[in-house]
Amino acid sequence: MPKTAYELEREANIARNRALLEQLQVKEAVSALGIPAKPSPEPKAKPIQPSKKAKAKSEKEVVEAPRRQSSRLKRAAVDPNESPAKKRKREQDEEKLRRKQEEERLAEEERAREAKRPRHHELSLATLGEREEWDGSTLSGIRTLFRSIAEKALPRTLSRHDAYIFDVEEEEELELAALRKRLQKLKVVSRAKVTQDRVYSAAYHPEPTKDLVFFGDKHGQLGVWDAQAAREYDEDDSTPASDREGGVYWRLQPHWPATSKSSISCIKFDPFNAHSVYTSAYDCTVRIISFESGLSREVFSMDDTLINSIDIPPASHEMWISDAAGGLTHLDLREDKSKARWYQLSDQKIGSVSVNPLQPTFLLTASNSRILKVWDARRLESIPVLENSLDFNLDRVNEYCQSKAGKACQRGEFEHGKSVSSAYWDPRGRTIVSTSYDDAIRLWDIGPASLAKDTPFPKFKPFSRMKHNCQTGKWVTILRAQWSTNPDVYPHFTIGNMDHSLNVFSCKGDLLAKLQDKSRITAVQAVTCSHPTIVGRIASGNASGRCVLWAPGDENE
Template identity: 60%
Template sequence: MSELSAYEIEREANIARNRALLEQLGIKDASVQLGIAPKPKPKTKPVQPAKRLKRERVEETPRRQSARLRKEIIDPNETPAQRRKRVAEAEKRQREEEEERNAAEERARFAKRPRTHELDLAVLTEAEELSDTKLGSLRGIFQTVTNVPTTRRVGDVRDWVFERTNQEDRELEILRSKLGKMKIVARAKVTDNRIYSSACHPEPSKDLVFFGDKHGQLGIWDARATPDEVTDEDGNILPPDDREMGKCWRLQQHWPASPKSSISCIKFDPIDAHSVFTTSYDCTIRRLSFVSSVSHQIFSSGDTLITSIDLPSSGHEMWISDVSGALTHYDLREGEKHARRYELSNNKIGSVSINPTSPHLLITASNDRFVRLWDSRKLQTITLCLLEHDYDHETMQTFMGSTQGRGLMRAEFQHGKSATSAYWDPRGRSIVSTSYDDSLNLWELHAAKYDSLPVFPSFKPLSRVKHNCQTGKWLTLLRAMWNPNPDVYPHFTIGNMQHSLDIFSCKGDLIARLSDRERITAVQAVTCSHPTIVERCATGNGSGRCVLWAPPDV
């Protein structure tokens, strides 16, 4: 045993002297006698395990067995006839097991493949296992919106153009008084995953909002409907939950239910709003009819992800943007075989918007930082010359450099970073764009004024608003969405990273900033406005929870 150091010897002596002193004073066990035990050292709070997602039940396939396990006990007195019978039964069992295994593997492969056939509501809602009553209520909603005619006026470039500034200020004050009073009147978890897109149905008697999520789910929310009664195990009716208001239905519009099926855009039929179009990362566009309650695929881009679509007021054609930098023109009356694809950029085009009053003018925003204005009439020239259906980037660059192609790109503006969206307002006069350079840019153009010029003499923003657009990986991109109502002074909504909803005018004036710190704790990344009611907005966040903003007395 090693000898103790001088310090350790002194330490042991001090401990012995202190112990002897405590025994002389009789207070050695005082804390125990008084019942004052030393406080235990607090334990570190265990890390809570992450919430596990409920996995889909996978049908187990029969497992193969080795010959040793399959070996049967053979009777030594077995006759030749019995042996033939035993061998035949074993071969039959083996064939049945093999067929069952192949069938199970085929079902598993089919479950992962996109569904291109027609799907009715029963199939679309099979994952939710809706009751007949709830499924019937959804059919009733569809019947209600189809029975009411929707007449929407198309805007005009001369709308909301004032000779005096005080007239415009008066309209702004009217909007501020209306929109500034909006509060949260309903909340609900409409989809299971992150919201990617949204749109409000124009039916004025309802606040019917459609949300598309990350896993191809289309959530339909009747925000002002009376919620269904919820009972406990004893059959007692539970009080309504403030977090779940209205009624919602979840339809698996695109399949499989994975990030490969994210719904990137939602548009209603501009003619009667009796059907809804959805685009998905599964490279397809589907149309859900409210009349037949059937969803069917109308377009497939092969293996190219679709980012956005838009339809003119006529409703007979569609422009489609994709991640390869192309625009596709699709006439719904001709079918997808006659669709023509024009590769206009080397980078992803994140959005396409059609001018409502001059449908030949298109605005796009792409990852190469540019917002570009196109004249689609020039594309008819190259179509007549080449008679093809797919024009690559080199062909389009050659065409734009020729005399015939001059004027295809009427104007362009370069952001500091990737441009995420650009949209026309309802009158076809103003444009708003968003970008990762943390800015909202606004233009005011008179389409008729520049119609005779092949290239705009200038394309500089009228106003530039600073706005944080750094959403990162876990939030949907912030996009400025115009209120589609042409009868109200043009304004748009956009989410704020500070958990609020911002509303700006077409000149960049802040009209309202709506927030509720107690009821909203996430970024309202996706926004939309009601097409016929001014004081209605809906927002959605990264968990699938959605909010309806309206006056408190609603």
């Protein structure tokens, strides 16, 4: 039955009275009148609170720049009776002043231009921390951390092709069940805003006694996070413990300028002893930071071509570099970068390159051309050099692949529905995982027998295709499936989920765990990585630079 005009007017009066009383904060009067209160909204996850140092820095007084004055007003009045000699001297002084001001202006413009150019020279830790205005204790802390790592031998251990290949299905099921049980116990144990901008890349250091994670952000900043290190808090800080930053972090600026032109696209540790870290960025450079010396130096650069990915074969001095021009560069780290070979393997961007860890001659490329390809590096290096040029364009590569000598150069290819975001070999060098904008994760199994033959793969199709939302949009980093490089555990990979969770899959495509905490995490964990030597340690980062460590909530469980 429709309400009368009187009832409608009465309800409107009640609403106005309630709003007025609430504004006056007279809650007792509201309840006495029997006016129902508005339902309280559900509590949302509170973001972690950054340290007060960052707040104090933003509250500094802004110094007002001096106002510009007219040059005509600054000139002294000219004496109408001045002698010719005084006039010449005055004009000479004015000319000197004009030249000096022009030189200062040009010098200031050059400094401004220099501040926007990539840095190609060596940089110390103090220089890397200039943007954060480190104090003496902060600089001393990261130096101590790096030196403690450099004193330890951390060799990379390799898996085997036949690792975790079971003849009895029940044995594999038991292995999977044990891993699933461990992973499902993981919880959020530490959070911090490690970088100032969106996280683009991440790598977990193999140090077994620490949870040391390196994050690269959109503006060329490298965040070093000791996620479970003890941290001192101010006595006046009333923030609840669950909302405070966890661990200790340092922010370095190896790539310049500090804009989106310097986004760190990839992070890799030295495969021999993990005593240094390599970073590639959109400033068209690859740099290395030595933990022993504390110096950052350039190892490779390109002319106006964005570098998207790097990979380093284990126990090798080589590096493979993919770029936005569809090229793949082979660099010997012991030689000058001028001797690097560049192969154009696609007419569009190659977003990732992955080297087979057990047979480094096999390369995996993922391109915006929608095609995933497996290459034999030995055949690429056999392409004849013409006119002393070490650049091989797409026409020359295709011509060589169609020749008899280059027949086995390209071992296999598979076309996706849309561009391929990433593709990586697993630690055994036999399983491939790819992610694509066609909202799918695909898995391949390449047995040692197929790799041993000097011919293209007779069949190269994925054995598993899983639906996964990869539509990250403009503000979220592209989702990439990242293998755990731990050779002592059943092969598995992690990938972010658009529902603010993190998924862990086995090499067979089984969902092992879905990690989430709605009370503390309300953003997409787009970038993930796993500890190389400890099972059950996963780190992730989001679009605001906030990072999370997932670990067992109770080590005794």
